[in-house]
Amino acid sequence: xxxxxQIRIRAxxxxxxxxxxxxxxxxxxxxxxxxxxxxxxxxxAGLGIPVLxxxxxxxxxxxxxxxxxGGYRHDLEGGYVHxxxxxxxxxxxxxxTADVEAVGEARTTVSGAVEDDLEVEGVGHYYxxxxxxxxxATARRDAQANADQExxxxxxxxxxxxxAELEAAQGGAVExxxxxxxxxxxxxxxxxxxxxxxxxAQDRLTAVGVQSRVLIQRAIGLAYRDxxxxxxxxxxxxxxxxxxxxxxxxxxxxxxx
Amino acid sequence: xxxxxxxxxxxxxxEVELFQVDTVDADPRAAxxxxxxxxxxxxVAGLLENDAIIDEVAxxxxxxxPTVYTPQAEPEPPRQLPExxxx
Numbered sequence: 001x002x003x004x005x006q007i008r009i010r011a012x013x014x015x016x017x018x019x020x021x022x023x024x025x026x027x028x029x030x031x032x033x034x035x036x037x038x039x040x041x042x043x044x045a046g047l048g049i050p051v052l053x054x055x056x057x058x059x060x061x062x063x064x065x066x067x068x069x070g071g072y073r074h075d076l077e078g079g080y081v082h083x084x085x086x087x088x089x090x091x092x093x094x095x096x097t098a099d100v101e102a103v104g105e106a107r108t109t110v111s112g113a114v115e116d117d118l119e120v121e122g123v124g125h126y127y128x129x130x131x132x133x134x135x136x137a138t139a140r141r142d143a144q145a146n147a148d149q150e151x152x153x154x155x156x157x158x159x160x161x162x163x164a165e166l167e168a169a170q171g172g173a174v175e176x177x178x179x180x181x182x183x184x185x186x187x188x189x190x191x192x193x194x195x196x197x198x199x200x201a202q203d204r205l206t207a208v209g210v211q212s213r214v215l216i217q218r219a220i221g222l223a224y225r226d227x228x229x230x231x232x233x234x235x236x237x238x239x240x241x242x243x244x245x246x247x248x249x250x251x252x253x254x255x256x257x
Numbered sequence: 258x259x260x261x262x263x264x265x266x267x268x269x270x271x272e273v274e275l276f277q278v279d280t281v282d283a284d285p286r287a288a289x290x291x292x293x294x295x296x297x298x299x300x301v302a303g304l305l306e307n308d309a310i311i312d313e314v315a316x317x318x319x320x321x322x323p324t325v326y327t328p329q330a331e332p333e334p335p336r337q338l339p340e341x342x343x344x
Contacts, residue, residue: 050304214270221271227304228264237262244268251264254281257297 002128007139009122011147016115017159023167024107025175027182033190034097035197037205044088047220050230054223056085062219074215078204081212092212094204096197100190104182106174114162118154122147225249258283258290260297276302 044052059065059072066073071084079094124142126134225242228251232240237253244250258280265275278298283290295311302309 046307048304048306051306217271218269219271221266221268221273224264224266224271224273224305228262228301231301231304232262247268248274249266249268251266252262254259254261256259257293 007124007143009143012119018113023170025178027178029182029186031100033193035201037201038093050227054226058222079208094201094208102186104178106177112166120150
């Protein structure tokens with residue numbers, strides 16, 4: 001076997017292709033809907049000012065209550081209760097939240113075209129001694145066949161590239177349309193879900209209200225205690241006695257007036 | 258005049274079971290006794306409630322606390338006034 005030889009054949013072609021291409025996008029958006037029902041009740045209308053002042057301090061330290069928006073909030077199953085010291089109001093809120101999903105689609109057909117000059121090279125191998133039957137003639141055929149294959153590959157690649165560029169160029173606009181459709185759908189679904197959840201929240205408000213009133217009344221009881229004890233101190237009361245048993249707190253004192 | 262103040266609160270509900278102001282060692286027939294007693298009872302009650310209703314249960318005064326804050330979903334049953342053994 002002598003030194004290998006090779007034959008190179010350069011092949012060129014003019015590519016001119018046109019086609020119609022569909023560009024489509026699907027966008028999925030996630031959101032949430034909340035149904036809310038609330039009622040406000042005045043504590044200030046009934047409670048004395050000293051008790052209202054003491055209530056702030058009680059809620060500041062009472063477990064489960066946390067400062068929020070200038071008031072105190074206690075979260076509950078399915079809602080919360082919020083005391084607003086500035087107005088002396090108790091806000092009882094039932095809330096139900098659910099996930100909402102919407103899909104938007106958009107597609108369009110665009111025309112694509114590509115025109116280009118392709119140039120490739122085919123290679124064939126042979127040996128001087130025609131080893132293995134590889135002669136210069138077979139090498140030339142091989143080189144031509146190789147060049148034809150390369151030309152076809154280059155053609156396919158160029159068209160795919162053009163299609164991809166068209167897809168990318170049009171994809172942004174199509175995706176924006178799909179997102180717009182998804183947003184509209186999400187808004188519609190959220191509104192419908194919210195309306196349904198608000199009806200459920202309204203039904204739940206009674207139960208949340210019962211829990212809320214127990215919680216605030218417990219705090220008011222402590223505010224009563226603090227208020228009356230502060231009063232006793234201010235009057236230099238004697239025999240101040242605070243006791244508790246069986247879930248009942250008793251306060252007793254005597255004073256001269 | 259000397260007064261005794263008693264307050265009894267349920268810890269789980271905050272309900273006031275008893276709020277009572279008695280005179281101690283005072284003659285209920287003395288001039289101005291009732292007026293002074295009323296004034297003190299109103300002062301103490303006013304700390305807790307704006308429009309406390311003051312009931313007299315001879316010979317003492319009981320401040321009835323009808324409802325400081327009335328749950329609307331489940332109205333409380335009528336409150337039973339406690340007996341008093343005051344002055």
